[in-house]
Amino acid sequence: MDKLKPCPFCGSSEVELFEMDEEDNPYRAWVVRCHKCDVQTAMFVGSIEQKKRCATNAWNRRVKGE
């Protein structure tokens, strides 16, 4: 899996890929979030590996400014 890049907004490396735990959501979604400025990617559902990869890719794409 790709390593997460620093936050595109504040430059912090305190970014984390984690699993959302929502009572009203039957699916376990994965997101990447910056703990400094609280920005995060969309949530992704699917297989665990798919979700992790999609969230990581979405975050890294945002860093590149595409």
Ligand SMILES: [Zn+2]
């Ligand atoms: Zn940030």
